[in-house]
Every structure is written in structure tokens, then in C-alpha cells.
Amino acid sequence: MSIRDRLSGNEAIATAMRQINPDVFAMFPITPSTEIPQYFAQYVADGKVDTEFICVESEHSSLSACLGAEAAGARAVTATSSAGLSYMNEVLYVAGSSRLPVVLAVACRALTGPININHDYSDSMAERDSGFIQIYGENNQEVYDNYLMAHRIAEHPDVRLPLMVCEDGFITSHAIENIEIEEDDKVKAFVGEYKPENYLLKSENPLAVGPYGVSGYYMEARVAQAQAMKNAKKVILDVAADFEKTFGRKYGFFEEYRMEDAEIAMVIMGSSAGTAKAAVDQLRKNGVKAGLVKIRVFRPFPGEELAKAIAHCKAVAVMDKSEGFSACGGPLFAETSGAIINLEQRPKMIDIVFGLGGRDFTVAAALSVYDRLEKIAAGGEIGEVYTHMGQRER
Amino acid sequence: MENDMIEIRWHGRGGQGAKTASQLLADAAFMSGKYVQSFPEYGPERSGAPITAYNRISTERCSVHSNIYEPDFVAVVDETLLESVHVTAGLKKEGAIIVNTAKSPEEIRPLLQGYEGRVCTIDARHISISNLGAYFPNTPMLAAVVAVSGCVDKEQFLSDMEGSYRHKFAKKPQVVEGNLKCLRQAMDEVKG
Numbered sequence: 001m002s003i004r005d006r007l008s009g010n011e012a013i014a015t016a017m018r019q020i021n022p023d024v025f026a027m028f029p030i031t032p033s034t035e036i037p038q039y040f041a042q043y044v045a046d047g048k049v050d051t052e053f054i055c056v057e058s059e060h061s062s063l064s065a066c067l068g069a070e071a072a073g074a075r076a077v078t079a080t081s082s083a084g085l086s087y088m089n090e091v092l093y094v095a096g097s098s099r100l101p102v103v104l105a106v107a108c109r110a111l112t113g114p115i116n117i118n119h120d121y122s123d124s125m126a127e128r129d130s131g132f133i134q135i136y137g138e139n140n141q142e143v144y145d146n147y148l149m150a151h152r153i154a155e156h157p158d159v160r161l162p163l164m165v166c167e168d169g170f171i172t173s174h175a176i177e178n179i180e181i182e183e184d185d186k187v188k189a190f191v192g193e194y195k196p197e198n199y200l201l202k203s204e205n206p207l208a209v210g211p212y213g214v215s216g217y218y219m220e221a222r223v224a225q226a227q228a229m230k231n232a233k234k235v236i237l238d239v240a241a242d243f244e245k246t247f248g249r250k251y252g253f254f255e256e257y258r259m260e261d262a263e264i265a266m267v268i269m270g271s272s273a274g275t276a277k278a279a280v281d282q283l284r285k286n287g288v289k290a291g292l293v294k295i296r297v298f299r300p301f302p303g304e305e306l307a308k309a310i311a312h313c314k315a316v317a318v319m320d321k322s323e324g325f326s327a328c329g330g331p332l333f334a335e336t337s338g339a340i341i342n343l344e345q346r347p348k349m350i351d352i353v354f355g356l357g358g359r360d361f362t363v364a365a366a367l368s369v370y371d372r373l374e375k376i377a378a379g380g381e382i383g384e385v386y387t388h389m390g391q392r393e394r
Numbered sequence: 395m396e397n398d399m400i401e402i403r404w405h406g407r408g409g410q411g412a413k414t415a416s417q418l419l420a421d422a423a424f425m426s427g428k429y430v431q432s433f434p435e436y437g438p439e440r441s442g443a444p445i446t447a448y449n450r451i452s453t454e455r456c457s458v459h460s461n462i463y464e465p466d467f468v469a470v471v472d473e474t475l476l477e478s479v480h481v482t483a484g485l486k487k488e489g490a491i492i493v494n495t496a497k498s499p500e501e502i503r504p505l506l507q508g509y510e511g512r513v514c515t516i517d518a519r520h521i522s523i524s525n526l527g528a529y530f531p532n533t534p535m536l537a538a539v540v541a542v543s544g545c546v547d548k549e550q551f552l553s554d555m556e557g558s559y560r561h562k563f564a565k566k567p568q569v570v571e572g573n574l575k576c577l578r579q580a581m582d583e584v585k586g
């Protein structure tokens with residue numbers, strides 16, 4: 001039976017890690033993810049896990065240590081945020097291309113500058129091409145559940161890719177809310193043991209990890225990696241189906257909230273989706289056909305499925321919580337635009353960059369977005385396609 | 395969902411435990427079967443700087459994750475904040491503000507920028523020092539907020555907190571009685 005509890009997002013992730021009892025946790029602290037290794041260190045001290053807990057000197061080293069462990073056939077985890085994730089950048093690509101399924105918890109936080117500790121997705125979006133699977137949660141429950149599914153997805157023989165479990169810094173990482181925790185033995189049974197077919201220390205079939213890829217072979221490795229990311233789509237859904245059967249909570253690539261007959265909709269991620277749901281409920285009470293799609297899996301990007309989900313809408317606002325400085329929209333807008341490009345009939349679409357560096361996103365702000373969409377849906381001008389919201393006028 | 399939700403904003407200074415107080419309130423409400431949110435708002439953290447923490451308490455899960463701009467109740471852990479922070483901003487008239495001070499509600503009201511609702515005071519310093527021998531304003535403030543807001547049944551709150559203290563201070567049982575006295579005294583002595 002599930003255990004009713006109240007935990008912050010960070011404690012929920014640390015709890016999932018304790019239940020999974022990974023072989024190695026290489027840690028370097030950074031706000032707002034620091035509590036994850038902090039809680040975990042207590043579990044180590046209390047003998048609740050037998051994980052090799054390594055305190056290293058940087059994030060570059062924490063992920064490198066994880067890769068060493070993974071290459072040796074162990075299950076390795078770490079956690080980071082913001083500049084820490086950026087400092088891992090080089091090693092993230094090594095993890096992806098070496099096909100080492102390390103699981104990385106990211107409490108998403110703005111990148112400098114100006115220097116800022118609060119939430120947006122500039123850190124994780126900057127690593128969207130690193131070869132990591134990226135799964136985002138709306139609240140502590142989803143983050144916990146995503147973590148329970150993470151190792152099975154990453155370690156699946158058809159995938160073998162590293163994975164980021166992303167939570168919203170502070171908004172989720174430091175907010176205490178109700179949560180249902182699953183029993184330790186059931187979690188262990190669900191996640192299972194990690195038994196890689198080949199690894200560095202397997203004496204009967206020694207393996208080289210990270211060799212030079214000459215031009216004659218580099219592309220083949222990259223295509224195989226791209227195929228693994230495609231394969232991940234099926235595995236993500238299979239694991240979600242088993243998760244639902246085992247624990248009763250349902251997950252997909254994204255959540256469609258009141259989308260069946262929606263004429264106007266947002267495409268949005270993380271905790272902001274929860275706030276926008278309250279706006280959708282208010283609008284529905286007034287007869288406005290509003291809905292939203294909350295992206296859960298950003299890598300692999302579920303383009304075809306998303307296109308189907310929003311094809312029937314008249315107007316859609318893509319809500320980007322990071323600024324990509326492309327001068328024509330944020331990363332979520334680019335992906336969503338690409339997804340719908342070949343639809344015969346497609347919605348009018350705008351991009352709104354919001355919530356940078358912890359700028360609060362309120363129900364009223366969400367309502368103002370739907371107000372703009374109503375005007376566009378009624379045949380009005382789209383106006384500027386790419387705008388920012390919530391910033392001071394001067 | 396919105397009708398039965400209680401929203402509370404805490405004002406304190408970094409290091410005084412306004413965030414902890416909001417977590418304790420969430421604990422108490424959780425134990426009584428409610429859905430809770432407790433979250434801090436962080437600026438550049440430093441000891442002594444004004445900080446804000448929030449609670450939402452409801453009978454159904456709340457999906458809203460913004461800050462709270464129109465709270466039902468405001469709790470001020472440090473009365474010197476009244477000079478520098480607009481603590482009653484957005485506070486509902488039907489609600490109340492609870493200030494940790496030795497002063498009376500009548501003396502505090504002129505400092506509240508025209509707030510028309512209920513003003514409550516609690517001398518958390520006196521209660522804490524007389525029962526615990528040290529200044530921990532959280533415990534009396536928590537009890538005062540429960541008493542004024544009614545967000546948790548008083549008797550259930552006291553019995554839940556006793557269980558929680560006995561668990562938390564299993565190795566220091568002498569602390570339990572002092573904390574429980576703080577709670578009861580604060581519930582009795584909150585004015586306004």
C-alpha cells in the first residue's frame with residue numbers, strides 16, 4: 001500500500017534514491033539541488049543504503065565518476081543544478097555517446113547572468129542536445145514517480161542512454177506537499193537490478209569505453225545513438241504502463257488537460273502547468289474551451305503525438321521558461337513548430353517566454369495568455385509571434 | 395477548491411525560522427488529513443534579511459504553484475519588519491494578521507498601513523523563554539496561527555504535536571513538556 005507523506009521535491013528524489021540503493025552516488029553540491037546529496041548522506045550514515053558515496057571536487061568530476069562506475073557495470077546517480085549542469089556539459093555528451101545510463105536529478109535553475117538561484121529551464125534546455133533523455137515533473141509526486149521509472153528506461157537494452165529527472169528549482173525542490181510514497185520492497189521489485197550485458201570489468205568479454213571515432217565510424221555511432229533515442233519512446237510508454245499497473249498512477253509523453261474539445265491551448269512544462277490548470281478550470285466554468293498540454297518527456301521529443309494533440313485547436317501558446325536567444329522563440333516553441341509543420345490544418349501559434357530567474361507565474365498571468373489566444377482564435381491578428389511576459393516595463 | 399482553501403504568508407528574517415514555522419504548520423495540517431503546501435521565497439539569502447514563506451491548506455490537492463498575493467492570514471515573526479516590509483499587502487479584510495510582539499493589538503494597528511481586519515498579537519519571546527529557557531519564536535507563533543486561523547482543530551493539533559514531539563525528541567523527553575506548554579500558553583494568550 002502507498003504511504004501518505006509530505007515531502008519536498010528534493011526529499012522525494014532522495015527517498016527514491018534510497019529505495020533504489022544505487023551502487024554509486026558521486027556528489028558535488030549546488031543550490032537548489034544540494035539537499036538531495038544531503039539527505040542521501042544521512043541515509044549512508046544511518047546504514048539505510050550501501051551505496052559508495054563519493055564527495056568529489058566539481059560537477060565535471062561527479063559526472064565523470066558516475067561514468068567510470070557505469071562503465072564498470074555499476075548503477076550510478078548524481079544531482080545538480082544550473083552552473084553545475086553547465087560544468088558537466090562535456091561529460092554529458094560522453095555519457096550519451098558512451099551509452100552509459102547514469103541517472104541525473106536536476107533541480108532546474110537559471111543560468112548566469114545576472115547570477116540568480118531561482119527557477120527556469122535555462123540549465124536543462126542548454127543540454128537538450130547532449131543525448132540525455134529528459135523527463136520533467138509538475139510536482140513532488142511526479143518527480144518521485146519519474147525517478148522510479150528512470151533507471152528502467154535508461155538501462156533498457158534498446159535504449160542505454162543517460163537520463164535527467166528534472167524538477168523545478170525551489171518551486172518543487174523546496175516546496176513541501178502531500179505525496180504517496182511506495183513501499184521499499186515494491187520499489188526495488190519494480191526498478192530491478194542493473195545487469196548490463198557488457199561492461200569494462202567483465203573478464204570474459206572485455207569492453208573498450210570511449211575510444212576515438214575516426215570519420216569512418218563516428219557517424220555510425222551517432223546514428224546508433226539517435227536510433228536509441230527513438231527507441232526510448234516505446235520504452236518510456238512501456239515502463240509507464242507497468243508503473244500504472246503496479247502503482248496506479250498514469251503517465252505518458254505529456255498530459256492533456258481538458259483538451260478533447262479545446263479551441264485554445266497552452267503547451268507548457270513543470271509546475272507552471274499546475275498553475276495554468278487553475279486558469280483552464282476558471283475559463284471552462286465560463287464556457288471558454290480552453291485546455292493545456294503539459295510536456296513531460298522533452299527528450300525524446302514526442303513531436304507526432306503532440307501534433308495530434310493540438311491539431312484541432314484554433315490557437316496555441318507555447319510557454320517557454322528559458323530564453324534561447326534565437327531571436328525567433330524559445331526551445332519549446334522551436335520543437336512544437338517543427339512538430340506541427342506537416343499538418344494539413346494547424347493552429348495559429350505564438351511563443352511566450354516567461355518566468356525567467358524565478359519571476360512568478362500566476363493564475364492571472366495564465367488567464368491573460370488565454371485572453372490573447374481567444375482573440376487570435378476569433379480571427380484576430382496574431383501580432384508578434386514571439387514575446388516576453390511578466391517583465392517590468394522599464 | 396478555492397472556497398475552503400486557507401492561504402497564509404509568513405514574514406521573518408533569515409535565520410529566525412519563518413520557513414520552519416511554515417513547515418511545522420504544514421505538518422500539523424497534514425496530520426489532520428489536509429492537503430498542504432509549504433514553500434519559501436528565496437532572495438539572496440543572508441542571516442537577518444527579510445524572508446517570506448507560504449502555506450496553502452485545503453481539502454483537495456492544490457495545483458497552483460505561484461506565490462500568495464491575497465492571503466487569508468499573515469504571520470509576522472519579527473515585529474521590526476513592520477517598519478520596512480508591507481506585511482499587510484493584499485491581506486484579506488476578513489482575515490487576520492498575527493504579530494510576535496509584547497505590545498497589544500491596539501498598539502500594533504497604527505503600524506499596519508490602514509489594515510482594517512483583525513489584528514492579533516502574541517508574545518512569543520516571553521512564552522518561549524519562560525517554557526524553554528531560550529528564544530524559539532516558532533512554536534508559540536505556530537500555535538497562535540492555528541488558534542486564530544482555525545485551519546486545524548485545536549485539540550487534534552495539540553495531540554498530533556505531542557506525538558510528533560515525542561518522536562522527534564525521543565532522546566530528549568524533557569524538551570517535550572516545554573514545547574507543549576508553549577503551544578497551550580500561546581493558544582490561550584494570543585490577543586485580538
